[in-house]
Amino acid sequence: MSKSSRRVLLFRLLTLLAVAWIQVWSPAHAEPAFSDVFRDHAATMLLVDPASGAIRDANAAAVRFYGYPRERLLAMRIQDISTLAPLRVNEEMERAESGERAHFVFRHRLASGEERKVAVWSSPLNIDGKIQLLSIISDLTVMREANDPFWHYQSGLEDKVDLQSSQIAAYVAERREQDRRTILVLFIGVMALLLLSAKLARDVRRRRQAEATAKQLLEKNAQANGALQRFTEVAAHHLQEPCRRMASYAGLIRRRLERGAQLDELEPLALTLETQAIRQRTLVRDMQLYLAAGQASAQQGVDDPAALTREFFANLADQHSQAPVTLSVAEMPRIPLDRQWLSYCLRCLLENAIEHADPEQPVEIQVFTRAAVGGLQLLVADNGPGIPAPYRERVFGVFEQLSPPILATRTGIGLAIVRRIMETVGGRAMAEETPGGGTTIVLDFTREDLSS
Amino acid sequence: MIINQPVFTVLLVEDEIADADLVRMAFEESRVLVRLHHVVDGVEALKFLRRETEASATAPRPDLILLDLNMPRMNGREFLQQVKQDEDLRAIPVVVLTTSDVERDVVESYGLGAAGYVVKPVDLDQLIHAIKGMESYWFTVVKLPE
Numbered sequence: 250m251s252k253s254s255r256r257v258l259l260f261r262l263l264t265l266l267a268v269a270w271i272q273v274w275s276p277a278h279a280e281p282a283f284s285d286v287f288r289d290h291a292a293t294m295l296l297v298d299p300a301s302g303a304i305r306d307a308n309a310a311a312v313r314f315y316g317y318p319r320e321r322l323l324a325m326r327i328q329d330i331s332t333l334a335p336l337r338v339n340e341e342m343e344r345a346e347s348g349e350r351a352h353f354v355f356r357h358r359l360a361s362g363e364e365r366k367v368a369v370w371s372s373p374l375n376i377d378g379k380i381q382l383l384s385i386i387s388d389l390t391v392m393r394e395a396n397d398p399f400w401h402y403q404s405g406l407e408d409k410v411d412l413q414s415s416q417i418a419a420y421v422a423e424r425r426e427q428d429r430r431t432i433l434v435l436f437i438g439v440m441a442l443l444l445l446s447a448k449l450a451r452d453v454r455r456r457r458q459a460e461a462t463a464k465q466l467l468e469k470n471a472q473a474n475g476a477l478q479r480f481t482e483v484a485a486h487h488l489q490e491p492c493r494r495m496a497s498y499a500g501l502i503r504r505r506l507e508r509g510a511q512l513d514e515l516e517p518l519a520l521t522l523e524t525q526a527i528r529q530r531t532l533v534r535d536m537q538l539y540l541a542a543g544q545a546s547a548q549q550g551v552d553d554p555a556a557l558t559r560e561f562f563a564n565l566a567d568q569h570s571q572a573p574v575t576l577s578v579a580e581m582p583r584i585p586l587d588r589q590w591l592s593y594c595l596r597c598l599l600e601n602a603i604e605h606a607d608p609e610q611p612v613e614i615q616v617f618t619r620a621a622v623g624g625l626q627l628l629v630a631d632n633g634p635g636i637p638a639p640y641r642e643r644v645f646g647v648f649e650q651l652s653p654p655i656l657a658t659r660t661g662i663g664l665a666i667v668r669r670i671m672e673t674v675g676g677r678a679m680a681e682e683t684p685g686g687g688t689t690i691v692l693d694f695t696r697e698d699l700s701s
Numbered sequence: 702m703i704i705n706q707p708v709f710t711v712l713l714v715e716d717e718i719a720d721a722d723l724v725r726m727a728f729e730e731s732r733v734l735v736r737l738h739h740v741v742d743g744v745e746a747l748k749f750l751r752r753e754t755e756a757s758a759t760a761p762r763p764d765l766i767l768l769d770l771n772m773p774r775m776n777g778r779e780f781l782q783q784v785k786q787d788e789d790l791r792a793i794p795v796v797v798l799t800t801s802d803v804e805r806d807v808v809e810s811y812g813l814g815a816a817g818y819v820v821k822p823v824d825l826d827q828l829i830h831a832i833k834g835m836e837s838y839w840f841t842v843v844k845l846p847e
Binding site: 482486487489490492493494496497498500501504521524525640648649650651652661 | 717719720722723726730741742771773774800801803821822823824825826828
């Protein structure tokens, strides 16, 4: 047996004697004796809490061995000293506590940073009702250095294990780093995919909105084209009428002249010719107005609609009506329709009210506004014969009239132009019955999106 | 025997006075003797046919109706529909007399029961010729209901 082996055996014997002495002798004498033994023993000894690994006590040899001040050492855990993973340390402590194993070989880190291979004999000990591990530490490094030939092979194996362990640790660390990078790349990829998906979803949503808008515009355009097509057909028909009449009446005048007709006989025919020429000119003018109404604007509006109404009335009242005409104009707020177009609407509505009035009673016209959800309404109300309910919508059609035209300058397009102006600026034009009798034309400037 | 009293009665439904005068003059020029009654739209025409007006109370029932298509209140198409749905009036032949030569109007008018469709000629001579043609067909060739 070598010298170092004998020293190990001796050390073990001393430890066993110390433990036996503590456990066999009466508790009344054990505690002070253990304390003395523990404190003064040359072997390095620690009392460790098996549950937490906290170092409860350390003797002077332990303080010297580890190189920490006693207070600091007592504030540490065994996991802070051992180079094993804390989980492994816990497992070893459980084995020691259960008695499954009492001898361990660890590497302990000293205060200087140096690592030492140590043999640890650890046994559970009941102190004041609490189980603690009495650990006796023996420095194997010194022993190995002293018995280098004996430990050479073991040290070589351990060095190889250390090398393998460090390589494994490096590999694991590298793999972890790679995993971390992979996860980072995956995370960035997922985020990029999410962003791309969000962008695609937004683009799809915008495209759908654009398609819906385009569809609406196409439908609106198709409706407008259809309306213009119908207007063109009807307009062509109506434009032919005065031409045909002029040709017919010219032929009639020629026939009468060939028969030697007198001037007074020809005069009514010539008057009809003139009337039809005027009608033709008026038709062309009103058709131009109808087409231009598609460009009506509400950008500027009219701040003084009452003054504008009075101005038109002053020019109209004496021209058409046999009966006295009274106009009542209320103070009105700004009307959201450009002056040119509001002027046309007012002139048309005032002319209609006067022209279609009951000749047997004074004409009363009221122009006022009323507030409505989403905007306001401008109303022109008269006390005339009124429009029967079935015709109230129809009168807004192109060339639609309720009676044969009294004047050659009446083409039946006026209310159609008023409606087209209103629809172009997003409003409506409609007819109502005046309370007490008569017709009220409503120019509705309310907007559905505001009213809802 | 010379007949100098009109035998046939024609109802002219026409909103334009100048056109109504032309038709009347065309009848005169063509020397066709008819009683010509003139109303300005479909509403007045129905009242006349149903003897609801003073003028129609004693007037004989029209043998032929000359009908314009584009008129105020009740246009020619609506009038035609009303007449052809009326048991008492549906036998009266209705000839459309209009400026429109649009195929849709022609087809629609015959579909509603029109007996003929005449486009108003531009020239008075042509109108007189058309009136003479109607006279010879409707009042000579064709047997109308009593």
